[in-house]
Amino acid sequence: MGEKTAARVSINISRRAQSAIKGEKFLMSWNISRYIYDDYIIISIDLQNPQRNAVAEISKLGDSWFFNRLFVPPEHRRKGIANALMEELVKILDAKCITLRNEINPYGDMTYEQLLAFYKKFGFKKTEEGFVRYPKTKKQELNVK
Ligand SMILES: CC(C)(COP(=O)(O)OP(=O)(O)OC[C@H]1O[C@@H](n2cnc3c(N)ncnc32)[C@H](O)[C@@H]1OP(=O)(O)O)[C@@H](O)C(=O)NCCC(=O)NCCS
Numbered sequence: 001m002g003e004k005t006a007a008r009v010s011i012n013i014s015r016r017a018q019s020a021i022k023g024e025k026f027l028m029s030w031n032i033s034r035y036i037y038d039d040y041i042i043i044s045i046d047l048q049n050p051q052r053n054a055v056a057e058i059s060k061l062g063d064s065w066f067f068n069r070l071f072v073p074p075e076h077r078r079k080g081i082a083n084a085l086m087e088e089l090v091k092i093l094d095a096k097c098i099t100l101r102n103e104i105n106p107y108g109d110m111t112y113e114q115l116l117a118f119y120k121k122f123g124f125k126k127t128e129e130g131f132v133r134y135p136k137t138k139k140q141e142l143n144v145k
Pocket of ligand 1 (some may be wrong): 059070071072073076077078080081082083084092104106107108109110114115118133
C-alpha cells in the first residue's frame with residue numbers, strides 16, 4: 001500500500017439561494033474544502049461548527065468507489081448546500097476519471113424518489129451494476145477552481 005496523499009483546497013463560493021421560509025433569494029457564501037486521498041475523498045462546507053459541517057464523502061474499496069455519506073445539518077437544509085457539494089464532487093470524479101457507485105438510503109428530509117431525481121441531475125443512472133455515475137471526461141489534471 002502506498003502512502004496516502006492528501007490535498008486540501010479551500011474555495012469560496014457565492015451563490016443565490018432560495019429561502020425555504022419566505023421564498024426570497026439571497027446571496028450566500030461558503031468555504032468548501034476538498035480532501036483528496038488515494039482511497040478517500042471528502043468535500044466539506046464549513047458551517048462554523050466542525051462537528052456539524054456539511055459533507056459528501058466517498059471511499060474506494062478494492063477497485064470500486066462508493067458514496068459513503070451526503071449530509072447537511074438540518075438547520076442548513078434547503079439552501080443549496082447539497083447541490084454545491086455535489087457540483088464540487090462531480091468535478092473531481094470527472095477530473096480523476098472515477099466511476100462512483102451509490103445506494104439511496106434516505107434518513108432526513110428527502111424521500112427516496114426526491115433523492116433519486118437529485119442524484120440523476122448529477123449524472124447517476126440505474127444500470128445493471130446498480131446506481132452508478134460514470135465519469136464524463138477522460139483523465140485530466142485536477143485543476144478545479
Ligand atoms: C439530502 C440532503 C443532503 C439535501 O441537502 P440540502 O442542502 O437541503 O439540499 P439542497 O438545498 O442543495 O437541495 C437539493 C435539491 O433537493 C431539493 N430538496 C431539498 N430538500 C427537499 C425537501 N425536503 N423536499 C423536496 N425537495 C427537496 C431542492 O429543492 C433541490 O432541488 P433543485 O436542485 O432541483 O432545486 C439533506 O436533506 C440531508 O442531509 N438529509 C439527511 C441525509 C440523507 O438522507 N442523505 C442522503 C442519503 S442517500
